[in-house]
Amino acid sequence: MGRQTISRYADLGFVLFIVLCLVLSVLSVRYHGRTMEREVIATQVKLAELHTRAAIEHLAQTIATVDLLMRSLLESGYAERSSEGWKNTLKAALINSPQLRSLSLLDDGGRVIISTNEDDLGLTPAVDGFLPDVGPYSDLLRIGPPYHGRDLADGREILDWSKTQPDIGFVPVIRSISMGEGPRLSLMAVLNVDFFLNRLSQREAVPMEFDIVRYDGRILFSNTESPHTTARIAADHRIAENWRAGVESGVVHWGPEGGHAVLAHRVDTRLPVGVIAHISLDTALAAAQSESRSQQATLLPIIALALFVVLVAYLMFRRIGERQFRTQQTELMRTGQLLDALPAAVLLFDDDGRLVLSNRTWDETGLSGATDPGRNVPPMTIDALAAHLARDDGDPAQPMRAVLTGDSPAFDAEFAATTHSGPRHFQLMVRPLAPAPFQGATAMLLDVTRRREAEQESRLLRAAVNAVPSGIVITDTDACVEWANPAFTELTGYAIEEALGRRPAELVRSGLQGKDFYKRLWDTICAGQVWRGELINKRKDESLYHEALTIAPVSDEHGSIQHFVAIKEDISERKRLEARLIELARTDPLTGLANRRAFTESLGAELDRMRRHGHPLSVLMLDVDLFKRVNDQHGHATGDRVLRTVAEAMRTNVRATDALGRVGGEEFAIALVETGGDAALELAERIRSAVAAARIETHGQSIGVTMSVGVTVARGDDTVDGVLSRADAALYAAKSGGRNRVTRADDGA
């Protein structure tokens, strides 16, 4: 079931709940109303009983007092009281007796002879309808029927209560006395019914109607001001019948429809009068119903409003909740995406070590078993993970468990594990879950196979580089050394620690290369090109050496130079061999003088210099006279010694700046720099004479040789061959002239 469906059901349920609440409220208010009605009825009945009891007690007490008064008046006044005395006594008896309207003394014949009301005098009131019915005159108090009027004089007996209601009324009571044979005297008291009605009418707050009823069912007086209904009169009669049957008090429900009215009644224990309270339930209930209606009218809107507020609040909270749920859902999704995007496998274990959350990377590690859908994969636990990663030097389950239980703050290790894609290396980090209340642990598993391979490769490369005989230096862009191999130390004498952070230039620069050299170097490498060159550097012990240097700039992916790699090779030995070879190629091995090629090169250079500077240059061509003969007579060894002697003689007579060479078998040439023709002739003559004077010992005999010399002065437009041929021509002339002489060429000088 979707969340939407659930929340829709929840909404429906809540609305139903609200409706139910409303219905219950209505029902309970109704129920309360009914209860209130029942209570009102019960209260009214109870009240009626109480009032009935109070009324009958008051009535009986009052009548008993009247009886006592009458009895004492009769007994005390029977014998001797005069008529004036009776008059005063009766008048005094009325003071503070509001229950009495008048007191009258009746003679034996029942005629009023003395009265407090003079209007009553002479009347003979009827006494036959009085109760109890014990004869017309008795020493018992007898209660008469009801009268309409103020007193006996204007009184008319009330016979039918359904016809009229008296606006003023009274009830006469009579008590007689007769002693021996004496005349009977009677006292008639006119009871003021208003005295009782005043007390009954004080119950105005209660809608209760009282009938004071005689034992025979006649209504004596009533607080009802309208004529009685016949039903009520009949009811009073039935109650009186009950009284006579012995039911002296009680509550009776009566009425045409039954239960519309209630009456409470009680008859006095001694006097033949009782009180009947009539309660119209309609009146009593109307008040309760009106109260109930007003409660409904007040309560129900309030309840409805309250429930509406609750409903609105529910909807508001639900909307807020929905929004929060969506936000959380989004956050959860993003968190999931974030977790899935992590290169590391992330696993979340609960405090029992069961896997509760993992990311996609975990499934991709091949350790989760998710690739074997056919198999029933046991639930992943922290122990199962440990088993995957078990290695020779110990089972990681124990330390991993320790993190889970909080005994250990962390566990880190690297493991090799066999996955479906082959053996892989993993870095494992186990951390406790913090903070509370979620206890457990996270495990992060990072596939470090590539890193391990790279490290391996890097190790191999490092070994290889370290093994290379050439010095290799890696610098930053400021040319400060970051790394160097052992060969560098071997080459320069500087330990790697000494070199780090310093520039190679500070260490090994010999000063033999010019500024231009270095500028070209920097221009090249800063342009991102490899520079190759040779130069002379200085070791730590100050000795110089030749170095073949290759500098390659190393750029990052954006082409920006990050490092320079310099490969340094010691080429001193090669340089030395090369120099030696060059020297061999240019020197005559017998005499140590320049050979013909080297000499002509030197001469060419001198000719250039002469033309640049304007200094004179003279060239001498010299040839040993008759050298073939020496060789033939004394052997080649002697000939070689002769040539060495001649060369020595020439060498001692020229300056170091002059060029000297053996240009043929016994032929030599000399270039005299900054030397004019005359000076050249003079030098040539000095050499000729020195040679002529020289003696060579061979095979026990001393021999001597002579030399012919041709001299010429170089001209501005001369080539090497030109000047040499002119000197050669002069030499030839000297030979022709007789040898052992110096001849100057016709060079225009």
Add this chain to the structure above:
Amino acid sequence: MIRTSQIIAALTLCAMAIPAPERAFAQDIEQNSRLDRIIASKLLKVCVWPDYYGISYRNPKSGLLDGIDIDMANALGADLGATVEFVDSSFARLADDVLAAQCDVAMFAIGVTPSRQKVLRFTAPHLVSDIYAITTRSNRRIRSWNDIDKPGIRVAVAKGTLHEPIMRDKLQHASLVVLDTPHAREQEVESGRADVFMTDYPYSRRMLDNADWARLIAPDAVYHLTPYAYALAPGDERWYARLQDFVATVKADGRLAAAAERHQLSTIVKTR
């Protein structure tokens, strides 16, 4: 208002304090004014009717007098520096008691009627009351004021009260019962021998407060207003002037109004 009355009071006091030649002359004429005797003896005798609820009523439970005119009499005694002695009287005996000098002044809200004015002298009235009727709750004949003056209706009044001549004059159909014993009016009505009795505002208040059976019948319009005042024997001008001054003073300084408020007679108090 207050300022004016204060000025008047001050002027009056000045007139009292500094005898003008005319006053000195009058004093010579009336040598034996009650005022001198009262001040000299420090005793003020006041006639009261101890059944006059709210005016001068002796509480039967404590025997102490209470009412607006008891307060006023005490105020007068205090103003004169005299002790007040209350002398029981009634409307029937009023003239006799006052004229026989049983008391210096009668202070029990005496209705100013022409017959009384013939024999007594009255101060300025301090109360004014209409006539009210008291009947029983259960009386079915008397529902309103108009039901009173009907044939067969018996109307009770106390002898000597102002109501006696007024009702005798006004009633045309109902019969008047004049009673002279204490509380006879109430008993006649309560026992049903009479239908109503006529009384004034203070006494009707007493009936409503104390008798459960009593029902007030008020006139539909003003029936007969009677001013109430204090009575004294005529002839003593200085005593009369002093009493008039006292009445004016208690009206002006609020003592009368306060006493009326205390005894729930504010509706009939006359403070001007």
